[in-house]
Amino acid sequence: MAxxxxxxxxxxxxxxxxxxxxxAFLAVAFFAAAFLAADFLAAAAFTVVRAAEDPPERLPLGAFLTATSFLGSFFEPLTRSLKP
Incomplete structure (x- = not known):
């Protein structure tokens, strides 16, 4: 019996x-996930506020495709026939 x-x-x-x-493991995992979520939301808010306060002059891709330069636009030959 003993x-x-x-x-x-x-x-x-x-x-x-x-x-x-x-x-203990689940508590650490929960607080780590909460910290990462708060970090992500803070970074997103920072990005939105920065973009609202100092908006870019033009988007990089839009600037590449539609910027006016001495070479013309990238789409100019493609859309020439669409102009009235």
Whole structure:
């Protein structure tokens, strides 16, 4: 009988250790996810505020495709027939 009591006591302690280790891991994972979400939202808000305060003069891709220069627009030969 003493062997059974020791076995169940050791099993109970091992289960408690595993349970609390799992709880600690989930708590750390939850707070890490919350921190990363807050960091992402802060970066997004910073980007929006920066773009609102100092908007770019033109978008990089739009500037590349439609900028007027001495070479003309990239789309100019493609859209010449569409002009009235």
């Amino acid at each position: 062997v059974a009591v020791v076995f169940f006591a050791v099993t109970f302690v091992a289960a408690a250790v595993v349970f609390f280790a799992g709880v």
